[in-house]
Amino acid sequence: MKLNFYQLITIWFILLFNQSYSQFGFYTDVSSYYDDNIFNNYLAESDFIHSFSLGTEFDVETEVDNLNLYYDGNFTFYNENSSKSSGVHKAGIVNTYFVNDENPLNIGVNYSLKKYGDNYNIYDWNSFSAYANYRHYTSENDFILAGYIFSRIRYQNLEIFSYNEHKGLIKFQLAFETKTTLLLSGEAGYKDYIQQLDQSGFTNSIWQISSFLRIAQALGENTGMSMFAGASKNFKEGTRYLSSNDYYYFEEELLNDQYSSDGFEGGIKITQLVSPVLILSGSANYAQRKYTNLPAADLEGNPLNDFRTDNRFSYGVKLEVSMGFILTGLFGNVSWNNIHNNSNDPYYDYNNQVYAAGIEFGF
Numbered sequence: 001m002k003l004n005f006y007q008l009i010t011i012w013f014i015l016l017f018n019q020s021y022s023q024f025g026f027y028t029d030v031s032s033y034y035d036d037n038i039f040n041n042y043l044a045e046s047d048f049i050h051s052f053s054l055g056t057e058f059d060v061e062t063e064v065d066n067l068n069l070y071y072d073g074n075f076t077f078y079n080e081n082s083s084k085s086s087g088v089h090k091a092g093i094v095n096t097y098f099v100n101d102e103n104p105l106n107i108g109v110n111y112s113l114k115k116y117g118d119n120y121n122i123y124d125w126n127s128f129s130a131y132a133n134y135r136h137y138t139s140e141n142d143f144i145l146a147g148y149i150f151s152r153i154r155y156q157n158l159e160i161f162s163y164n165e166h167k168g169l170i171k172f173q174l175a176f177e178t179k180t181t182l183l184l185s186g187e188a189g190y191k192d193y194i195q196q197l198d199q200s201g202f203t204n205s206i207w208q209i210s211s212f213l214r215i216a217q218a219l220g221e222n223t224g225m226s227m228f229a230g231a232s233k234n235f236k237e238g239t240r241y242l243s244s245n246d247y248y249y250f251e252e253e254l255l256n257d258q259y260s261s262d263g264f265e266g267g268i269k270i271t272q273l274v275s276p277v278l279i280l281s282g283s284a285n286y287a288q289r290k291y292t293n294l295p296a297a298d299l300e301g302n303p304l305n306d307f308r309t310d311n312r313f314s315y316g317v318k319l320e321v322s323m324g325f326i327l328t329g330l331f332g333n334v335s336w337n338n339i340h341n342n343s344n345d346p347y348y349d350y351n352n353q354v355y356a357a358g359i360e361f362g363f
Helices: 005-018 118-123
Strands: 021-035 047-061 065-078 086-099 103-116 125-137 143-155 163-175 180-193 205-218 223-236 241-244 247-250 261-275 278-297 303-322 330-343 350-362
Touching: 086 125, 103 118
Parallel strands: none
Antiparallel strands: 021 047, 021 350, 047 065, 065 086, 086 103, 103 125, 125 143, 143 163, 163 180, 180 205, 205 223, 223 261, 241 247, 261 278, 278 303, 303 330, 330 350
16 A cells, blocks of 8 residues: 555654653743833834743654754734834744764754734745754763754845845853853854845845854852853845935845844853842943945935944843742743944934833743
8 A cells, every 4th residue: 555645744643652752831921111212223212012922832752852843922012103013923843863862963944924013014024944953062061063054034025135044053162160161153154135136236145254252150159250252244245225216225224134244242241149039130241333335324314434333332130030939930020221322323323221021931
């Protein structure tokens, strides 16, 4: 008897579940925050934003691998700018195979989409990703990780900016007896536009490399500190834009993805375990972004004699509390963040404060 594809899949699942252990997981997160500059520009328009997240996963474990199916959803609502409200949905499947019973090889795919309100639906997008990575432990806490990610991002109403992305990455982690942990990583990304255009001033591809270093140090039984530094560099530059009424809308302004600029960043974070259920942390960061193809302009839109450069300083505090005494798996948090962005483009020279509070539950 010859079996078709669907019959084979059905038999495979039956055999899998008969020889495995399955488990269901769930989480939800509700938060609200006040942002006094939601568009991150000198106009400083404020709003109250409410966010609701929901996630589920189903794990099927065998002796040698773990199959995970998951869904993550987020809904964000703006009080005053309701059209900016959005919904994000992500679903995927990943299989983890353990090489020599301890080194995980992950292979997975996922699909995501984001929808805005009527006045912002020009930014709607969907994406498909496929990836594989392998983590090899050289000791209990030391490892080498290498991986590859393919993504296809499509903007339904801005098709000229849709692209494929290929990204390779490698990470090293070393833990020392001094309670110091060192993480070093590098990435190379290639962005290839789906619409290949032979037009002056337009590029068909961009590629970028980046590196990241983080050092974490235990300062005592209940105190920890981490510092990080990162840099990125575009080795093939270019841009795309839309024009209307003699005004150019650059991709860097509309979408502001990682390939829009290169530069460096660094920061520090201190974490204090105040009690078994209370964690207090504070952080400070600095980042410089040099937009390689976006001309700076004055407030009337007239180009200046330089490309846009931003120097961003941010700092904040966060208090997290475990509320297991009320319900197992329940957590709460409050936070405050302050951002100063100094730019040679006066439209993007701004200050921004965000006050947030949230509750998370998972099992």
